[in-house]
């Protein structure tokens with residue numbers, strides 16, 4: 001189209017005054033010089049005047065659409081098959097104008113064989129590349145989904161097993177991706193559940209044991225009293241005393257358990273009131289001193305300066321201190337010493353219960369605050385004391401810390417905000 005347009009404007013500038021038919025040979029040479037295409041010059045009636053391939057003149061070209069268009073004054077394009085060779089060609093005709101009237105037209109014809117074969121090559125190439133891309137994407141997708149579904153299958157299998165109650169199962173972590181993290185989480189969950197299952201079982205067996213001991217003693221005394229208690233006043237007295245204290249022990253234990261379940265569910269509330277700590281500590285120590293004395297342990301208080309009155313739940317604090325001193329008495333051998341020390345520090349009151357008892361191993365130290373945890377499974381107690389105490393101190397916005405040296409003794413420190 002560019003070449004035809006250029007040729008037409010060249011003609012308009014330099015040959016407009018000449019007769020087209022006479023100059024056609026010269027014109028053809030000029031036009032064909034600059035082009036690889038076949039060039040034709042046609043007169044306004046559609047008769048072929050010149051052809052660069054030497055096609056004989058006098059052919060009537062009016063049946064080509066591009067020729068018809070150019071005669072009407074517009075550039076025309078046609079593609080189709082060459083009449084003689086059946087080759088695919090593209091023809092462009094451009095009107096040649098002189099003084100605003102159309103005196104003929106120039107027609108450029110080029111073979112499309114090479115273009116079509118290039119296009120075909122490109123098409124084949126694109127199709128190949130496209131299929132390759134589709135193949136790669138499909139393979140990648142399959143591999144990816146295979147790895148993902150494999151991990152998910154593992155997870156599902158493990159989760160199914162856990163639903164059945166098998167918490168010893170562990171998921172194999174295949175990759176360090178999100179599913180790997182999920183596997184870790186699932187494993188961690190399973191091990192926590194197993195641990196708490198274990199604790200629960202230990203707890204049930206220790207609680208049953210704890211309950212059976214006083215029940216055995218009560219039952220034994222009732223049998224004794226039934227057979228000869230009526231006549232023996234001192235025996236009756238002793239027996240009833242023991243039955244009473246054993247019942248108290250049972251009640252205390254049940255209370256503790258109820259308390260704990262409430263604390264654990266967060267259903268317990270702290271009833272704040274002014275508490276005189278010095279007085280409270282003295283009262284508790286007075287209450288527990290006889291028991292300590294029976295075991296040959298000295299129980300002392302050390303409260304230096306006057307302690308401030310604090311806002312706290314007196315009954316709950318009492319429970320904590322009794323728990324701590326009870327532990328100290330339980331784990332200290334005769335001729336040992338227990339010291340309850342209270343003092344003020346900036347914006348807090350510190351109470352420590354220090355004993356010269358057995359101490360706690362480093363491993364146990366990390367666990368003693370857990371519910372139901374006991375250093376020695378066969379020792380008496382439910383393993384709740386420290387867990388409850390810690391909860392209560394936390395509810396008071398305070399802190400409970402334990403330091404211990406095995407064989408030397410234990411210090412439990414409570415910080416309470418003033």
Ligand SMILES: Nc1ncnc2c1ncn2[C@@H]1O[C@H](COP(=O)(O)OP(=O)(O)OP(=O)(O)O)[C@@H](O)[C@H]1O
Pocket residue numbers: 323327328331355357358359360364368373374375376379380381382383384385386387410
């Ligand atoms: N003063 C201490 N000296 C040595 N070991 C201690 C002391 N206090 C606690 N422990 C260890 O910590 C464990 C947990 O104590 P915790 O008071 O929670 O339970 P417990 O005394 O066994 O049972 P409970 O208090 O419910 O009757 C104890 O079993 C013991 O092994």
Ligand SMILES: [Mg+2]
Pocket residue numbers: 323326327381384385386
């Ligand atoms: Mg205890």
